[in-house]
């Protein structure tokens with residue numbers, strides 16, 4: 001997909017398709033800029049009433065002369081159009097494009113801009129949504145491959161090429177690249193996307209964007225006394241890796257933002273083994289790691305003037321004669337001991353050591369991202385990720401970024417009353433807190449390792465991937481975190 005900003009009169013841009021906004025009164029917003037014959041043709045079609053009245057609906061029709069096809073996009077009352085409705089419309093328009101042959105499409109930008117959606121946001125949403133929707137998964141298919149969306153997009157503006165439009169395009173493309181990487185990593189099978197594979201991916205990013213990469217191996221991890229992380233890795237023959245990727249483009253004394261991602265490349269549950277149905281989906285248990293790697297890609301593309309450090313503990317969670325067992329007590333890097341009552345609560349066991357390790361960076365904030373609990377899916381479903389924090393201002397900042405990026409999070413409580421659920425008779429804590437409030441007690445567990453800095457935890461168990469016919473990674477929350485970081489550059 002190629003994007004070009006165009007300032008010519010729309011009628012002068014040669015293209016097969018144009019996307020036209022239609023308001024609640026069935027008026028085409030750019031009617032003055034398209035030829036009479038096309039307009040007449042479209043007005044006839046609009047009279048038929050086939051374009052759904054609901055905002056965000058689209059209708060693909062054949063053109064009469066200038067364009068072979070036209071996408072009509074319902075925007076309702078123009079001044080009331082919200083980013084969410086607009087995004088829905090663009091997603092719907094992208095879907096219309098999936099089964100047709102064409103090479104060039106025009107999206108006039110100005111027809112969407114209002115007080116809720118700036119020129120820059122319009123461009124960014126458009127570019128990001130088109131890349132996101134154009135994503136295909138067929139890396140390992142030998143037959144019936146879907147063909148990649150390979151068309152030219154003309155972003156048309158009535159004004160000149162403003163800084164805002166350019167920035168919107170740049171951001172949209174950079175986030176698009178991050179999303180693509182995150183989705184690829186998630187969708188790859190667990191026999192390919194191993195801890196070693198993730199380490200190689202981090203090295204590639206480091207090389208491409210001149211970041212610093214450190215891959216800690218088993219021996220070095222032992223030296224750091226990450227007994228909790230290593231206990232999870234024990235049941236697997238894949239070597240665990242502890243990946244650190246540093247982007248240092250902020251000022252020297254600017255404290256870094258640390259992004260931690262859960263990198264379980266397959267979660268069978270260990271000795272507390274999971275039931276077989278849909279177990280394949282536990283290849284997505286590295287969704288947190290995939291997210292932070294994708295975000296680093298975006299960060300590199302935009303060369304953000306910030307200090308950002310990515311930390312990924314990665315291994316498999318499998319049953320084995322050497323695997324960690326229920327009842328085992330392990331010692332974390334922090335020195336706190338943990339009674340492993342359920343080996344399937346492994347995410348927190350690898351993250352706690354990564355959180356302790358992060359102290360050395362004297363971070364401004366630490367944000368971890370993890371497919372942590374099934375309970376989170378029960379609480380929030382598949383639309384909104386959960387955020388927990390020991391610092392409300394950070395949770396608020398993430399909520400705002402999520403809303404703006406249309407990649408929302410909802411703050412969950414994490415008050416002290418929940419902590420005793422983690423009590424153990426034999427160690428400093430247990431790794432599970434019972435059925436009640438499962439996603440909260442998981443966050444409470446992590447909070448015990450994040451006392452030295454401002455920290456937020458994002459549980460993406462319900463949002464990182466889709467099951468069923470549309471099975472595949474969503475790339476969430478790459479957009480949210482990218483937005484969060486971009487916002488920080490203007491502070």
Ligand code: BES
Nearest residue numbers: 342344345346371372373374375432461
């Ligand atoms: N990776 C899973 C969480 C998960 C389950 C994410 C289903 C998405 C869908 C995690 O490691 C896990 O197994 N958690 C357990 C914790 C429990 C044993 C306290 C869970 O949620 O069942």
Ligand code: MN
Nearest residue numbers: 267344345346
């Ligand atoms: Mn598990």
Ligand code: ZN
Nearest residue numbers: 264267285347
């Ligand atoms: Zn897991």
